[in-house]
Amino acid sequence: MLRTRCAVAVARLARFASRLVGRGGTALPGLVALRIDPAVIERLVASLPGGVVVVTGTNGKTTTSKMIATMLTGSGRRVLANRTGSNLARGVAAALVGAARRGRVSADVAVFEIDEAAVRHLGPLLRPRVIVVTNLARDQLDRYGELETTARHVAAAVSASGVAVLAADDPIVARLGQGRGAGSVWFGGEPAIRARMPDDRSLYGHGEPRFDGRLDAVLNETTADGDGQIIRVALDSGEVTVRLQVPGVYNAYNAAAALLAVAQLGLDPVGAATHLAAMPAAFGRGQVVEYRDRRVRVILVKNPAGLNQAIGLLRAEPAACPVLVAINDNVADGRDVSWLWDASVEALAGTPHRFGASGIRAADMALRFKYAGVQAWMETDDRRSLDRVVDDAPPGATVYLIPTYTALLSYLEILLPGKRPEEVWA
Amino acid sequence: MTAPFVVAHLYRRRMNIYGDTGNVTALRRRLEWRGIAIRVVSVDEGDRFDFEEADVVVAGGGEDSSQLAIADDLVARTDAIHRAVGAGVVFLTVCGTYQLFGRRFVTSGGSEIPGIGVFAAETIGGGTRMIGNVVVDSPWGSLVGFENHSGRTRLDTGQVSLGKVRRGFGNDDSSGEEGAVVGNCFGTYLHGSVLPKNPGLADELIRRALYRRTGSDVALAPLDDAVEARAAAAAANRP
Numbered sequence: 001m002l003r004t005r006c007a008v009a010v011a012r013l014a015r016f017a018s019r020l021v022g023r024g025g026t027a028l029p030g031l032v033a034l035r036i037d038p039a040v041i042e043r044l045v046a047s048l049p050g051g052v053v054v055v056t057g058t059n060g061k062t063t064t065s066k067m068i069a070t071m072l073t074g075s076g077r078r079v080l081a082n083r084t085g086s087n088l089a090r091g092v093a094a095a096l097v098g099a100a101r102r103g104r105v106s107a108d109v110a111v112f113e114i115d116e117a118a119v120r121h122l123g124p125l126l127r128p129r130v131i132v133v134t135n136l137a138r139d140q141l142d143r144y145g146e147l148e149t150t151a152r153h154v155a156a157a158v159s160a161s162g163v164a165v166l167a168a169d170d171p172i173v174a175r176l177g178q179g180r181g182a183g184s185v186w187f188g189g190e191p192a193i194r195a196r197m198p199d200d201r202s203l204y205g206h207g208e209p210r211f212d213g214r215l216d217a218v219l220n221e222t223t224a225d226g227d228g229q230i231i232r233v234a235l236d237s238g239e240v241t242v243r244l245q246v247p248g249v250y251n252a253y254n255a256a257a258a259l260l261a262v263a264q265l266g267l268d269p270v271g272a273a274t275h276l277a278a279m280p281a282a283f284g285r286g287q288v289v290e291y292r293d294r295r296v297r298v299i300l301v302k303n304p305a306g307l308n309q310a311i312g313l314l315r316a317e318p319a320a321c322p323v324l325v326a327i328n329d330n331v332a333d334g335r336d337v338s339w340l341w342d343a344s345v346e347a348l349a350g351t352p353h354r355f356g357a358s359g360i361r362a363a364d365m366a367l368r369f370k371y372a373g374v375q376a377w378m379e380t381d382d383r384r385s386l387d388r389v390v391d392d393a394p395p396g397a398t399v400y401l402i403p404t405y406t407a408l409l410s411y412l413e414i415l416l417p418g419k420r421p422e423e424v425w426a
Numbered sequence: 427m428t429a430p431f432v433v434a435h436l437y438r439r440r441m442n443i444y445g446d447t448g449n450v451t452a453l454r455r456r457l458e459w460r461g462i463a464i465r466v467v468s469v470d471e472g473d474r475f476d477f478e479e480a481d482v483v484v485a486g487g488g489e490d491s492s493q494l495a496i497a498d499d500l501v502a503r504t505d506a507i508h509r510a511v512g513a514g515v516v517f518l519t520v521c522g523t524y525q526l527f528g529r530r531f532v533t534s535g536g537s538e539i540p541g542i543g544v545f546a547a548e549t550i551g552g553g554t555r556m557i558g559n560v561v562v563d564s565p566w567g568s569l570v571g572f573e574n575h576s577g578r579t580r581l582d583t584g585q586v587s588l589g590k591v592r593r594g595f596g597n598d599d600s601s602g603e604e605g606a607v608v609g610n611c612f613g614t615y616l617h618g619s620v621l622p623k624n625p626g627l628a629d630e631l632i633r634r635a636l637y638r639r640t641g642s643d644v645a646l647a648p649l650d651d652a653v654e655a656r657a658a659a660a661a662a663n664r665p
Contacts, residue, residue, distance in 0.1 A: 141574055335558065338618050339444055363660045368622075370653050
């Protein structure tokens with residue numbers, strides 16, 4: 001215990017020093033704490049009376065975590081969460097250390113979004129009371145390796161968890177629930193909604209079965225409403241109807257997962273859902289930023305499944321909007337941009353929108369547009385590309401910005417100068 | 427041309443790890459832009475198909491588990507594919523199917539997947555994965571793509587490669603060779619997808635297929651490949 005308290009003290013000093021020299025440094029205190037006390041995560045987590053909720057999966061981790069944390073906080077729980085982008089061991093350690101007082105974490109419950117590769121190692125340390133698996137699709141193969149490997153990592157974490165909240169409509173997630181019986185609860189969509197939520201196996205045509213047993217949370221309706229949507233979810237304790245501030249059928253799935261997760265923690269989801277209505281989009285996850293009198297709607301994409309979801313939103317957009325797709329290939333984005341060819345960019349041909357490509361790999365995106373039969377301009381400079389897409393819209397109109405992760409961070413500096421991602425997320 | 431140009435997409439469902447569908451897209455557009463009608467046929471496990479009816483056969487990469495899943499089906503097609511290659515049908519095999527068009531693939535786990543021996547080559551899995559952008563000097567110009575494989579492919583003496591590695595790992599990170607070519611059958615580790623960014627290779631496949639049909643050289647109408655060139659240049663300069 002002395003070692004843990006020492007780790008906490010030194011890590012906080014590191015955080016203080018890192019802020020003095022003007023670095024955000026969310027990872028450094030975590031690294032320092034883990035170096036001094038390798039068991040710092042287990043020890044601090046043990047002091048949380050409400051335990052830990054882990055959210056993992058390919059897409060939707062940030063939004064789903066935020067939804068769960070929002071409902072728990074709104075219901076009077078003191079919630080500890082890691083910050084967006086800090087979803088490895090050091091990010092979790094940093095969050096725990098930051099909230100520790102005399103070797104105990106001053107929170108009732110922790111909600112951690114965990115990278116789907118790191119979850120193998122972190123699952124057994126965190127012993128989650130609830131683990132949510134949003135979906136599993138191929139993603140940045142140069143970083144994560146094969147999808148089957150990722151599925152094994154997540155399976156290891158699921159077996160270290162109390163209750164698993166699983167996506168019934170995702171064949172790979174469905175496999176994770178096999179043999180767990182009451183240890184798994186399931187969320188999914190009614191058939192017409194399910195058809196709008198493609199999974200990796202339908203994307204690539206394997207046709208593997210989904211989970212076809214009884215669902216614990218059924219998404220019965222999603223209706224677009226301004227920048228958000230109205231959803232209806234049936235749970236054992238009753239039906240929830242709520243207006244989300246985030247668009248897209250995938251975010252409706254995230255909400256169904258979050259509602260089912262808080263129900264496992266003893267909250268009444270019908271009451272807790274009221275807090276969802278007040279939750280703004282997480283940065284880059286359908287968030288709208290006012291910029292030069294235009295409304296810039298930012299949708300982060302990381303993989304073909306995510307890009308197809310963004311394409312679905314554009315197809316549902318009735319107004320003719322300028323759209324900028326910004327593709328970077330830094331390590332955090334994945335070096336390989338081959339995935340652009342897996343997304344259904346062809347579905348954008350015939351929409352009324354006007355397209356541009358930017359980012360380090362702007363030419364790859366322009367090429368993808370060309371072969372999809374979609375006219376697009378190309379501009380590699382971030383600021384000039386943003387100006388061009390904004391100038392193309394009348395004041396008050398909506399502009400779509402669809403960036404990969406590091407492109408999102410670059411555009412964030414232009415759209416919201418001086419703000420760090422964690423401040424925007426908070 | 428009377429009948430449409432036929433592209434057979436072999437194992438589209440299981441062997442398309444990341445973007446290899448783009449190769450079919452590239453052939454489709456480059457034919458359409460020249461006024462040539464195209465028909466794409468999917469050939470998956472168990473599907474009956476006579477490869478000699480195809481102008482080009484395209485097959486992509488897959489995870490080890492997918493390679494195992496299609497291995498029996500591919501072996502059952504050994505004679506048919508050898509006959510088609512002998513008859514001059516054009517093949518483009520990428521990564522996982524390139525490996526299985528060799529004699530055999532021994533995975534890092536030690537299990538052996540039999541290949542069909544079109545290429546005089548063997549692949550041994552294991553060691554560090556070879557990941558990154560790759561540039562190859564080939565008879566069809568410099569080729570740019572993205573490789574991601576742990577299998578090391580050794581070509582027998584006399585087996586011609588697709589080209590020489592200028593940057594990246596290639597077949598095995600030591601021989602300096604990338605890919606393999608037998609007649610009109612091409613094998614490569616290049617994803618990217620390979621054909622959209624390398625229109626010279628895409629047109630070479632089309633030209634060879636049209637020669638097989640007509641018995642004479644067909645001059646392809648030139649296309650504006652400026653965006654293709656920019657995309658290839660961007661990839662060649664990235665890690």
